[in-house]
Amino acid sequence: MSSSTAAPAAAGVTPDADVQIRLRGLTKQFDVRGKTVTALDSLDLDVPRGQFLVIVGPSGCGKTTLLRMLAGLDAPTAGQVEVQGGREGRPENSMVFQGDSIFPWMSVWDNASYGLTMRGVPRTEIKETVGHYLDKTGLAAFANAYPHQLSGGMRQRVSIARAFANDPEILLMDEPFSALDEQNKTLLQAELLRIWDETRKTVVFITHSVDEAVTLSDRIMVMTAQPGRAKAFVDVPFERPRDVLELRHQSKYGEIVYDIWQQLRDEVSRSQAQAGSAPQKKRSWLRR
Structure with a gap:
C-alpha cells in the first residue's frame, strides 16, 4: 500500500478540522434468533464540513447500518453520533436509496x-x-x-x-447507481459531481464500486468484514471539477484503485466465508 494514498484507521479522526459528523465508539448489535450479532464495532470517524466521503467494504460490513444511524433511522447500541447543524429550519439530512x-x-x-x-x-x-x-x-x-x-x-x-x-446539511447516498447500466451510471456520476461542485454539501456515499469511489470522493473509508470497523482511509488527490472519463485515464487513478482493492481483498474473502457458513435464513440480514 503506498503511503502517499492510504492512512491507518486512526486517520479517521481529524480534531482540528471543521467537523460536521463525529462518531465515537459507534457500535451496533442486532439480536438474530437469540444470538447477538455485531454489525459495527467501535467506529471512530470525523467528517469535515463539505467533504465527499465514500465508504467501501464487503457485503455485510455494516455500511447501510451506519448510514441509517446517521439518518436517525436506527439508534446505536453504544457510542455517540454527533452532527453539527447549520441554518435554523434547514433539514439535517436527505437520503438517496439504492432502489426507487x-x-x-x-x-x-x-x-x-x-x-x-x-x-x-x-x-x-x-x-x-x-x-x-x-x-x-x-x-x-x-x-x-x-x-x-x-x-x-x-x-x-x-x-x-x-x-x-x-x-x-448532509446528503446520505446508499448505492444510488448500483442498479443502473454502465452508461447511465457514468452519466449520473457526472451529474452528481457537477451539482456537488455547486453546493459543496457534506456527502456520505456508499458503494461497492471502487472505480465509483475514486471518481467521486475526497476521501475513502475502507471497512473490514463484519463486524465493520475502519480498516484504512485513502485521500483522493484529484482536483475539482472532475471529468469522469478523463479522470479514469490518469495513471494515478489506476494506482489508487489498485491500492484500495489490495486493502479489500482479504476482507471480501472473509465476508464470503462468513456468508457461506451462515444459515440460509440469516443471510438477508448479513447483507446489510
Missing part, C-alpha cells in the same frame, strides 16, 4: 418539491429551487411526467433532484 424511492402517484415536479412543500417554503422559492435542480438533472422537460413513464436512470435523477432541492 420516489412517490409513484406524484409527478416529477411534485416529487422534487416534496420536502420544500412539507416545510412550508413559499411557492416562489419552491418554483425557483425545483426548476433549478430539474434543469441540472436534465428533467425540466419531464416535470409533469410520472415515475412509471421514466427509465430507471431518470427516476434516480428525480431522487437526486429532490435531495438537493430540500437543501439538507
Whole structure:
C-alpha cells in the first residue's frame, strides 16, 4: 500500500478540522434468533464540513447500518453520533436509496418539491429551487411526467433532484447507481459531481464500486468484514471539477484503485466465508 494514498484507521479522526459528523465508539448489535450479532464495532470517524466521503467494504460490513444511524433511522447500541447543524429550519439530512424511492402517484415536479412543500417554503422559492435542480438533472422537460413513464436512470435523477432541492446539511447516498447500466451510471456520476461542485454539501456515499469511489470522493473509508470497523482511509488527490472519463485515464487513478482493492481483498474473502457458513435464513440480514 503506498503511503502517499492510504492512512491507518486512526486517520479517521481529524480534531482540528471543521467537523460536521463525529462518531465515537459507534457500535451496533442486532439480536438474530437469540444470538447477538455485531454489525459495527467501535467506529471512530470525523467528517469535515463539505467533504465527499465514500465508504467501501464487503457485503455485510455494516455500511447501510451506519448510514441509517446517521439518518436517525436506527439508534446505536453504544457510542455517540454527533452532527453539527447549520441554518435554523434547514433539514439535517436527505437520503438517496439504492432502489426507487420516489412517490409513484406524484409527478416529477411534485416529487422534487416534496420536502420544500412539507416545510412550508413559499411557492416562489419552491418554483425557483425545483426548476433549478430539474434543469441540472436534465428533467425540466419531464416535470409533469410520472415515475412509471421514466427509465430507471431518470427516476434516480428525480431522487437526486429532490435531495438537493430540500437543501439538507448532509446528503446520505446508499448505492444510488448500483442498479443502473454502465452508461447511465457514468452519466449520473457526472451529474452528481457537477451539482456537488455547486453546493459543496457534506456527502456520505456508499458503494461497492471502487472505480465509483475514486471518481467521486475526497476521501475513502475502507471497512473490514463484519463486524465493520475502519480498516484504512485513502485521500483522493484529484482536483475539482472532475471529468469522469478523463479522470479514469490518469495513471494515478489506476494506482489508487489498485491500492484500495489490495486493502479489500482479504476482507471480501472473509465476508464470503462468513456468508457461506451462515444459515440460509440469516443471510438477508448479513447483507446489510
